[in-house]
Amino acid sequence: MNAPIPNAALNGRAVEPATGAMLTVRIRRDGGFQTFAVARRPAQTILDVVTEIQREQDPTLAYRFACRVGMCGSCAMMVNGRPRWTCRTRVAAVAASDGLTLEPLRNLPVVKDLAVDMEPFFEKWTAAHGAFEPGDAPTVDFAVVAPDSPERRAVDAGIECINCGVCYAACDVVTWNPDYLGPAALNRAWTLVNDVRDRGREARLEAVSGDAGCQSCHTHMSCTESCPKALAPTFAIAGLKRETAKASLRRLGARRFRRSA
Amino acid sequence: MNPLLYVAQRGTAVILAVAVAVHLGTILYAVRGGLTAGEILGRTQGNRAFLAFYGVFVIAAAIHAPIGLRSILREWTGWRGRSLDGAMLAVSALLVVLGLRAALAVYIA
Numbered sequence: 001m002n003a004p005i006p007n008a009a010l011n012g013r014a015v016e017p018a019t020g021a022m023l024t025v026r027i028r029r030d031g032g033f034q035t036f037a038v039a040r041r042p043a044q045t046i047l048d049v050v051t052e053i054q055r056e057q058d059p060t061l062a063y064r065f066a067c068r069v070g071m072c073g074s075c076a077m078m079v080n081g082r083p084r085w086t087c088r089t090r091v092a093a094v095a096a097s098d099g100l101t102l103e104p105l106r107n108l109p110v111v112k113d114l115a116v117d118m119e120p121f122f123e124k125w126t127a128a129h130g131a132f133e134p135g136d137a138p139t140v141d142f143a144v145v146a147p148d149s150p151e152r153r154a155v156d157a158g159i160e161c162i163n164c165g166v167c168y169a170a171c172d173v174v175t176w177n178p179d180y181l182g183p184a185a186l187n188r189a190w191t192l193v194n195d196v197r198d199r200g201r202e203a204r205l206e207a208v209s210g211d212a213g214c215q216s217c218h219t220h221m222s223c224t225e226s227c228p229k230a231l232a233p234t235f236a237i238a239g240l241k242r243e244t245a246k247a248s249l250r251r252l253g254a255r256r257f258r259r260s261a
Numbered sequence: 262m263n264p265l266l267y268v269a270q271r272g273t274a275v276i277l278a279v280a281v282a283v284h285l286g287t288i289l290y291a292v293r294g295g296l297t298a299g300e301i302l303g304r305t306q307g308n309r310a311f312l313a314f315y316g317v318f319v320i321a322a323a324i325h326a327p328i329g330l331r332s333i334l335r336e337w338t339g340w341r342g343r344s345l346d347g348a349m350l351a352v353s354a355l356l357v358v359l360g361l362r363a364a365l366a367v368y369i370a
């Protein structure tokens with residue numbers, strides 16, 4: 001499920017713009033801002049605006065998109081300072097006084113203009129053990145998972161992530177601490193921690209602990225506020241904090257026990 | 262942050278939440294009741310419950326604050342590694358010494 005798109009509350013502005021209305025679009029490129037003028041159109045999205053600039057005014061403008069319908073997660077940018085999917089954001093919902101400021105996604109290296117290098121984002125996904133771990137001996141039978149078990153529900157709450165990087169761009173802790181794994185990777189780890197078939201739990205809890213891990217999250221909620229899929233990485237991270245704390249206390253207890261035995 | 266430091270910071274936060282409330286309540290009581298310094302010292306002198314309470318308060322703060330300070334310094338300055346951890350241990354020791362000295366002073370005085 002996607003987050004509701006605020007069509008009814010378009011900042012009190014009509015989806016249908018006045019005829020002849022123009023939009024002033026500032027785009028960050030080459031260390032500065034370049035300004036373009038684009039005609040307002042009915043139900044226009046931010047992606048429509050960028051595409052129109054690239055096709056009609058400046059074919060050298062680089063940006064990225066694929067599906068145009070909120071499926072692929074490749075079109076995210078900073079729109080007036082906030083990370084958003086540009087294909088699912090209407091101009092009327094966000095343009096303040098007919099002005100738009102577009103910048104590449106925050107917290108990631110820029111490749112060119114509005115296209116960023118997603119590599120660090122995916123590297124952290126891997127570092128957080130974001131892949132299912134079947135174990136040495138794959139189970140012979142189907143795992144029976146009750147749909148309403150607490151673990152399955154915890155997985156459901158975070159499973160719809162499409163790796164768009166919006167939450168990663170929204171998180172100040174990533175800016176302050178570039179090693180921080182970030183909300184998306186930690187959210188993914190939490191879905192696997194709750195997957196009863198997974199055999200990599202201990203190693204994963206280890207991987208999401210420490211100065212780069214879940215304990216560094218300050219519960220700012222910026223990720224949760226901005227996720228276009230209405231996921232809540234903050235709560236996933238709180239779950240990881242709980243489970244890693246329990247695991248570390250258990251390890252401490254086991255060490256005591258071994259010493260006294 | 263190591264998960265055990267995390268547990269220590271959250272655990273001491275619970276102690277601090279109670280201790281800060283009792284501490285503030287005591288201050289309000291002493292000030293509004295119009296107690297003089299002599300009367301206050303009369304109640305704290307040789308009072309073991311008083312000493313135990315402030316001893317726990319001081320130690321909880323000495324565990325809690327340096328862990329938080331470490332996070333802030335890591336985020337806002339480039340300071341990392343062993344020198345930072347050593348400095349935080351020093352902050353903790355300083356809080357223990359200053360805090361216990363103050364509590365002992367009114368206990369013995």
Ligand code: HEM
Pocket residue numbers: 217218219271274275277278279281322325326327328329330332333
């Ligand atoms: C009412 C008592 C207190 C409670 C409930 C409390 C709770 C907390 C919690 C939950 C955090 C973690 C915040 C985060 O990670 O985002 C924290 C951080 C911190 N606390 Fe406390 N605390 C209390 C008293 C104190 C006192 C008395 C001191 C100083 C002596 C202190 C110093 C700090 C510092 C420096 C941080 C780091 C800030 C941060 O991580 O954002 N706290 N506290």
Ligand code: SF4
Pocket residue numbers: 160161162163164165166167168183184187226227228229230231233
């Ligand atoms: S959690 Fe949400 S914002 Fe973050 S990458 Fe996944 S879909 Fe995008």
Ligand code: SF4
Pocket residue numbers: 170171172173174182183216217218219220221222223224233234237
């Ligand atoms: S809740 Fe945690 S992960 Fe999400 S934006 Fe805040 S600090 Fe980042």
Ligand code: FES
Pocket residue numbers: 065066067068069070071072073074075076085086087088
């Ligand atoms: S273009 Fe695919 S999500 Fe926007």
